[in-house]
Amino acid sequence: MYSIKQVAAMLGIPTVTLRAWENRYSAVTPERTESGYRMYTEENVADLRWLKEQVELHQTNISEAVRMLKVNKLNPPEAVPTPIMAPVPTMEEAYARMADQIYDSLYNFQGERANGLIDFGFTMYGYDSMFYHVLVPILVRVGDAWEQGRASVAQEHFMTQLISQRFYQFFHLFPIYPHLPKVLALCPEGEHHQVGLLLFSLFMRKNGAEVLYLGANTPEEGIFPIIREQKIKLVCLSITSPGLLERCDQLVERIMNEFPHIRFVLGGKGYERAEHARYPQWIMPESSADWQSWMEREYLSERSPGARFGQANN
Missing domain, CATH: 1.10.1240.10 (Methionine synthase domain)
Known part of the structure; x- marks a missing residue:
């Protein structure tokens, strides 16, 4: 017998998917412990593996795959042609x-x-x-x-x-923690690519920060009232072109002059490729896999000379 987490790990199927297949399509019916936890038999696991193959390899709708599975179980194996299975893709x-x-x-x-x-x-x-x-x-x-x-x-x-x-x-699936700084995320005027900014904003929301997302090509004149009225503590700027580096640095400087307690996160290929950045302490690592450790080191550590993410500015 296997728990839902064990089955998810064995088959590479998220637990939310396993529950959806059970509740919506009656794909399998696991047994239940006295506490109500699902326990899957070897047969359940085999059925789920077969369903996954139909969905991934043959692009079969899950409801149709479940119907096929039940037909197979109702008929003798020799009466149902066994599909030729291609190698399971990575x-x-x-x-x-x-x-x-x-x-x-x-x-x-x-x-x-x-x-x-x-x-x-x-x-x-x-x-x-x-x-x-x-x-x-x-x-x-x-x-x-x-x-x-x-x-x-x-x-x-x-x-x-x-x-x-x-x-x-x-964004709305994650809770917001009021003690965390409110974040403003934008690409400055002239920057039209926002993939990195979207990813980082999602990362911040998953960590419980409220993010006001302005997106690409944001005019400067609209930024200052938002910072003031919304009590922004952290500004995230992203650029892909090194040609916008000087303009972005000047924007950072003007914001700091107006709001001395504001801190920044600077990202995108424009900063990653910068040889002589004006604010290297705020440049995010290129890989999103390193963001969590970087944030904890730079914004949570008491030793950090910059802002401390998750700690209110006095």
């Missing part, structure tokens, strides 16, 4: 296939189909995996296609806006 291959399908749908302005695929991906792979391994690569791909002339401005806007909306919806 998770990277599964993510790439999902990304291709969503990209093609968006490229052809098929918004409903794209949203359906994204919903299915959330159920199948979980939110984190979908964002980091599927949706973010799509946004990068969209930007490259636009720059290289393979996607029109209309296509780029449509694709970017739809995926960005899914990011915004995800």
Whole structure:
């Protein structure tokens, strides 16, 4: 007998997906302990593995896969042709296939189909995996296609806006902790790429910070009233072009002159490639895998000369 966490680890299926398949489609019926915890038999695990193969390898809708499973169980094995199974793809291959399908749908302005695929991906792979391994690569791909002339401005806007909306919806799933500093996230005027900013804003929301997300190409004149009225403590700026570095540094300086207690997080390839940055202490690591340790070191440590994330400024 296996717990739901053990089954999820064995099969690579998120626990939220296992529960959804059980509650919505009656895929399997695990036994229950006296405390109500699910316990899966070997047969349950085998059934779930078969369902996953149908969904991932043959692009079968989960409801249809469950129907096929029940037909197989009601009929003798010899009466039901056994499908020829291709090798199980790696998770990277599964993510790439999902990304291709969503990209093609968006490229052809098929918004409903794209949203359906994204919903299915959330159920199948979980939110984190979908964002980091599927949706973010799509946004990068969209930007490259636009720059290289393979996607029109209309296509780029449509694709970017739809995926960005899914990011915004995800923000509301996390609780906000009032003791954490309120964050303002933006790309300065002239910067139209916001993938890194979206990712970092999502990271901050997962850590419990309230984030006011202004997005790409934000005019400077609208920033100062927001900082003042919303009592912003931390400003996140992202640029992809090194050519915007000087403009961004000047914006940081003007904000500091007006609000001396404000602290910053600076990111994007524009800062990562900067050889002589004016504010190196606030530049985020390139890899998102290093963000948590960096934030704890730079903004939680009492030894930090900069701001302390999670600690109110006096």
